[in-house]
Amino acid sequence: MYGHLRRTLAPFRGLAHPGVVALFLAVPALILGAWSTAGEKPAIDFSSKHDILIRSEDGTLTPMDVPYFRATVVAPGTWQILSDGDYSYLVEGDDEALVIDSGYGAGNIREYCQSLTKKPVRNIANTHDHFDHTANNSYFERAYMSAETKKKATLPFPSFEGITFPRDYPIEVIGDGYRFQLGNRELEVFEIPNHASGSLAFLDKRERILFSGDEIMPMGVRLNCSVAQFEKNMRKIAARRSEYDTLCAGFGVFAASYMDKFLANARYILAGQEGEPVKPRPRPAAPAAAEGGPVTYSRRMPRPGDVPRNVGQTNEYLRTMTHAGCDITYDVRRIKD
Numbered sequence: 080m081y082g083h084l085r086r087t088l089a090p091f092r093g094l095a096h097p098g099v100v101a102l103f104l105a106v107p108a109l110i111l112g113a114w115s116t117a118g119e120k121p122a123i124d125f126s127s128k129h130d131i132l133i134r135s136e137d138g139t140l141t142p143m144d145v146p147y148f149r150a151t152v153v154a155p156g157t158w159q160i161l162s163d164g165d166y167s168y169l170v171e172g173d174d175e176a177l178v179i180d181s182g183y184g185a186g187n188i189r190e191y192c193q194s195l196t197k198k199p200v201r202n203i204a205n206t207h208d209h210f211d212h213t214a215n216n217s218y219f220e221r222a223y224m225s226a227e228t229k230k231k232a233t234l235p236f237p238s239f240e241g242i243t244f245p246r247d248y249p250i251e252v253i254g255d256g257y258r259f260q261l262g263n264r265e266l267e268v269f270e271i272p273n274h275a276s277g278s279l280a281f282l283d284k285r286e287r288i289l290f291s292g293d294e295i296m297p298m299g300v301r302l303n304c305s306v307a308q309f310e311k312n313m314r315k316i317a318a319r320r321s322e323y324d325t326l327c328a329g330f331g332v333f334a335a336s337y338m339d340k341f342l343a344n345a346r347y348i349l350a351g352q353e354g355e356p357v358k359p360r361p362r363p364a365a366p367a368a369a370e371g372g373p374v375t376y377s378r379r380m381p382r383p384g385d386v387p388r389n390v391g392q393t394n395e396y397l398r399t400m401t402h403a404g405c406d407i408t409y410d411v412r413r414i415k416d
């Protein structure tokens with residue numbers, strides 16, 4: 080799925096970068112001391128979920144309270160992190176490294192990311208509020224997010240009942256035009272609200288990546304906003320299309336051409352074309368616990384009890400437009416604002 084971008088992580092790969100060793104040696108001990116604070120944030124206790132198992136893609140089973148992390152290098156100084164929930168990303172500049180989204184897996188994702196880079200990992204940036212992107216924010220010194228995301232971040236999904244996730248971590252609200260300065264690497268912020276009302280995308284011109292959260296999904300997009308608002312979102316990031324080739328999304332790494340397809344599809348609907356009525360789809364089945372066996376979830380995939388009630392439901396107003404190589408599901412009453 081990730082083509083040539085997907086490569087196995089080489090241990091201490093960052094040390095191979097020109098100049099990194101010299102920079103590392105030059106770092107004052109005072110800063111080295113600050114790095115060690117990554118492990119001092121209170122651990123989130125998953126032990127009440129020890130009897131629930133998580134099945135990984137290779138079929139192995141891991142108790143839900145046992146940390147599980149895997150990293151894949153997707154570009155120089157850029158890692159995709161698999162734990163549980165949607166993917167996170169680690170973005171390394173010359174001065175510091177930033178984590179994008181914190182997943183909902185057990186364990187200290189900040190400590191894990193710090194094991195991948197010699198640059199200090201202090202902060203987290205959230206693409207949107209959903210729990211599979213914000214559960215572990217409290218491990219970081221500061222969380223950057225939109226004002227809308229701040230209202231709902233780190234509110235647990237039902238399958239996490241019984242675990243306490245701190246919500247009192249320091250937050251800095253950001254929006255359009257904000258720039259993260261990581262040292263010879265800048266991430267520019269764009270507000271693109273649809274999947275979630277506070278969604279942000281982060282443009283990394285150095286590695287030509289747009290970190291797009293859950294806003295652009297190759298399997299199709301369901302609009303929570305008007306078609307006109309969605310077109311406006313796509314147009315906003317299309318205006319910078321010459322500056323990125325890759326989407327690093329919550330669901331995986333994709334070619335940025337998907338963004339072009341959704342823009343073309345939205346414009347087709349706005350031009351007066353109408354999609355097909357939406358047929359109801361079965362909701363995901365409850366997890367198997369046959370004959371008293373353990374409840375087992377699939378790693379990274381949505382859990383049945385956590386899926387919003389409206390998923391799979393339809394009504395007389397919903398249409399799916401298949402055009403330009405992608406699907407947009409929308410409400411005929413919400414074409415224009």
Ligand SMILES: [Zn+2]
Binds near residue numbers: 207275
């Ligand atoms: Zn989401």
